[in-house]
Structures are given as C-alpha cells and as structure tokens.
Amino acid sequence: MMTSDKLRAMLALYLVTDERTDCDALLHIIRKALEGGVTTVQLRRKHDDGRQLVELGKAIRQMTTEFGALYIVNDRVDIAMLTDADGVHVGQSDIACADVRGLIGKRIIGVSTCTLAEATAADREGADYLGVGSVFPTSSKPDADMCEIQGLAGIARQVDIPVVGIGGITRQNAPEVMQAGAAGIAVVSAIMQAEDPSRASAELLRLVRTGR
Amino acid sequence: MMTSDKLRAMLALYLVTDERTDCDALLHIIRKALEGGVTTVQLRRKHDDGRQLVELGKAIRQMTTEFGALYIVNDRVDIAMLTDADGVHVGQSDIACADVRGLIGKRIIGVSTCTLAEATAADREGADYLGVGSVFPTSSKPDADMCEIQGLAGIARQVDIPVVGIGGITRQNAPEVMQAGAAGIAVVSAIMQAEDPSRASAELLRLVRTGR
Numbered sequence: 001m002m003t004s005d006k007l008r009a010m011l012a013l014y015l016v017t018d019e020r021t022d023c024d025a026l027l028h029i030i031r032k033a034l035e036g037g038v039t040t041v042q043l044r045r046k047h048d049d050g051r052q053l054v055e056l057g058k059a060i061r062q063m064t065t066e067f068g069a070l071y072i073v074n075d076r077v078d079i080a081m082l083t084d085a086d087g088v089h090v091g092q093s094d095i096a097c098a099d100v101r102g103l104i105g106k107r108i109i110g111v112s113t114c115t116l117a118e119a120t121a122a123d124r125e126g127a128d129y130l131g132v133g134s135v136f137p138t139s140s141k142p143d144a145d146m147c148e149i150q151g152l153a154g155i156a157r158q159v160d161i162p163v164v165g166i167g168g169i170t171r172q173n174a175p176e177v178m179q180a181g182a183a184g185i186a187v188v189s190a191i192m193q194a195e196d197p198s199r200a201s202a203e204l205l206r207l208v209r210t211g212r
Numbered sequence: 213m214m215t216s217d218k219l220r221a222m223l224a225l226y227l228v229t230d231e232r233t234d235c236d237a238l239l240h241i242i243r244k245a246l247e248g249g250v251t252t253v254q255l256r257r258k259h260d261d262g263r264q265l266v267e268l269g270k271a272i273r274q275m276t277t278e279f280g281a282l283y284i285v286n287d288r289v290d291i292a293m294l295t296d297a298d299g300v301h302v303g304q305s306d307i308a309c310a311d312v313r314g315l316i317g318k319r320i321i322g323v324s325t326c327t328l329a330e331a332t333a334a335d336r337e338g339a340d341y342l343g344v345g346s347v348f349p350t351s352s353k354p355d356a357d358m359c360e361i362q363g364l365a366g367i368a369r370q371v372d373i374p375v376v377g378i379g380g381i382t383r384q385n386a387p388e389v390m391q392a393g394a395a396g397i398a399v400v401s402a403i404m405q406a407e408d409p410s411r412a413s414a415e416l417l418r419l420v421r422t423g424r
C-alpha cells in the first residue's frame with residue numbers, strides 16, 4: 001500500500017473511460033492520455049460484459065504500468081482482481097466499502113460521495129480517497145447529483161483522505177477545483193472527447209500542479 | 213466440492229430469478245418455490261447495482277441453506293464471494309471459466325452453452341455443469357440463440373458433466389427435456405409467474421424425477 005502523500009500525488013489527473021463501443025479507439029485515447037501525463041485511469045463501463053471488461057482491463061493494466069500510472073476498476077471487484085488493478089472505485093449503490101475491503105485487502109478503495117455525510121461515512125468505513133461531485137453539470141452523467149464547489153471545499157476541509165473533484169471539469173474551471181482543496185481532478189469528456197487527448201491531458205496536469 | 217452424482221441431483225429443478233423491481237415479492241416467490249421443491253436458485257439480475265445484489269444474495273443464501281438447496285450467482289464473481297454462494301454461472305460473454313476458477317477455487321461453475329462446440333469447450337475448461345438452451349422459444353429472453361431438443365440431446369450424449377435444459381420449459385414440455393438426457397430443468401417464468409409458485413415447483417419436480 002502506498003503512503004497517503006504518494007496516493008495524493010497519483011490522483012492528480014484521473015481519467016475515467018467513456019462508453020464508446022469502439023474499444024480500440026478507447027485504448028488508443030488512453031495511451032495518448034498517459035503520454036500527456038494522466039496519473040490514474042479508471043475502467044468504468046456499465047454496459048460491457050465480463051469478458052470484454054477483462055480484456056480492456058488487461059490492456060489498461062499494461063499501459064498504466066508502462067507509464068507508472070494507477071489503474072482502478074469501477075464497481076466490479078471481480079474484474080479488478082482478475083486484471084490486477086491497483087484499486088476499486090465504488091458508488092453509493094455499489095458494493096459497500098467494508099465488503100470491498102474484505103475482497104481486495106490492501107488495494108486502494110475510492111468512493112463516490114456527494115454530501116459531507118456520505119464523505120465522512122466513507123472515510124470512517126476505510127476509503128482511501130473520495131471522488132466528489134458532480135462539481136459542475138456534466139453531459140456524460142446528466143442525472144448526477146450536484147455538490148458544487150462549496151460542497152467539495154467543505155468535504156476537503158473535513159476529511160483527511162485525498163479528494164478528487166469530478167463532473168464537468170474543464171481547463172476553464174480546473175483551477176477553481178484545486179483551490180477548493182482537491183488533490184486532483186477526474187474527467188471523462190475533457191480528455192476522451194478532446195481533439196488531441198495527449199495535449200489536453202498535459203494542459204490539465206499543468207493546471208492541477210499549478211493549482212495545488 | 214460435491215460429487216458429480218450429488219451435483220446432478222441438486223440440479224433437478226433450477227430456478228433463475230426474474231428482473232422484477234419488487235425485491236420483497238421476488239424473495240417471497242423464491243421461498244414458495246423452495247417449499248415446493250426447487251433444488252437450485254440462481255441470482256440473475258442484470259440491472260441491479262452491487263449493493264442490491266449483495267442484499268438479495270444474502271437473503272437467498274439464507275433461504276437455500278434452510279431448504280438444503282444450491283445458491284448460484286450469475287456473472288458477478290464478486291457478489292458470489294461476498295454472499296457465500298455455492299457457485300457462479302457464466303455465459304459465453306462473461307468472465308471466462310478458467311478466470312472464474314482462479315477466483316472461486318472449488319465452488320461450482322456453470323456455463324451457458326448453445327452449440328456442441330461451446331459445450332465441449334466449457335467441459336474442457338473445467339465447468340461443473342452446463343446450462344443448455346434455449347431449448348424452446350422464451351419470453352424472458354426473446355433474443356436468445358436456439359439449440360432445440362436435438363441440440364440438447366447431442367450435448368448430453370457428448371459431455372460427462374450434468375446438463376440443465378433452459379429456455380421456455382413448461383409442465384407440458386419438461387418430459388421431453390428429461391428424455392433428451394438432461395439432469396434437470398432451469399426455469400424463470402414457469403415458477404416466477406405461476407399463480408402458485410410452490411405448487412408449480414412441486415409439479416415440475418415430479419415431472420423431472422419421473423423423466424429421469
């Protein structure tokens with residue numbers, strides 16, 4: 001298990017995959033993003049079957065290892081175990097944090113939270129970091145609950161574990177998220193839909209490092 | 213791990229859950245079905261989140277233990293591990309049999325197959341039983357590939373592990389399935405939508421035992 005400071009640094013620029021059907025294109029963008037400086041990649045695919053997830057996960061494991069980045073799996077602890085992920089990320093309706101811990105031992109557990117109550121509960125239950133959002137409205141998850149910048153700032157002040165802002169984060173508003181006390185930013189569209197994912201990643205990483 | 217004969221007996225009447233949103237009603241029907249003689253219950257819910265699956269799985273684990281029935285989880289190996297399932301059932305696009313084995317050790321693995329090639333491959337890869345279908349057209353999975361009675365009979369002749377027929381099985385056609393060499397029958401609607409799930413189960417079990 002890495003130290004909290006090391007984990008905090010590794011959460012600087014956190015890429016979450018989108019749901020595109022073309023998996024070759026997906027992996028190509030992830031490689032470009034890693035070249036640009038992405039520090040963590042989360043495999044999040046709600047509609048893929050297990051075999052597809054294992055295949056994607058193994059490819060992402062290989063690339064993230066090559067670039068010294070973290071590889072996290074959303075929701076599916078079995079896929080995380082099979083593809084040797086660094087950790088698992090769960091939402092409020094996924095497997096409970098304590099149950100995940102029982103399966104994955106010392107690997108990283110991230111928990112999505114929106115309110116301070118959810119955040120302190122996740123911290124108490126042994127989460128290693130929090131994904132907090134949506135900070136801004138987002139097209140990739142239009143029905144997501146909003147916590148806004150003030151909510152993120154409140155959570156970052158109250159919990160000791162690193163907090164990653166997520167939801168509608170762009171080059172324009174990334175500095176605000178960092179000023180609110182985030183350890184890093186998580187994005188989907190800002191990289192996955194960028195014309196140049198490598199350059200977009202490099203620019204976002206620069207803003208994160210400047211904003212700390 | 214149980215003997216193959218014991219497993220064969222336990223697969224006689226295999227209930228697969230439906231996708232109804234009312235989980236109390238679901239559990240109520242499962243209890244009635246177990247009272248009627250169901251020997252295996254598979255938790256199969258494609259649209260439930262992890263936390264819901266864990267809750268349902270724990271309830272089914274408790275009931276199946278009470279009635280001496282098997283409890284199998286579809287697709288999600290993590291949920292199977294967390295709820296102490298007797299085994300996991302995977303389809304052709306789910307986690308591969310060998311990968312499942314690596315996670316669950318000696319627990320039971322079932323594999324859905326439609327063709328003889330799929331069936332012999334699953335047998336070779338270490339499956340403990342096969343779910344073979346669809347034997348008949350089915351409303352609960354209208355897009356399922358068909359293997360028909362002849363396909364099931366061919367597979368039952370060629371593989372040594374127990375074969376369970378699935379897909380559109382009713383009181384009327386259950387004897388045909390048993391005559392084709394099945395160890396048992398798997399049903400959704402025939403029990404889940406029965407007016408009296410307990411009586412429907414008892415009648416199906418009688419047909420299976422007569423047909424062996």
Ligand code: NI
Binds near residue numbers: 047259
């Ligand atoms: Ni869906």
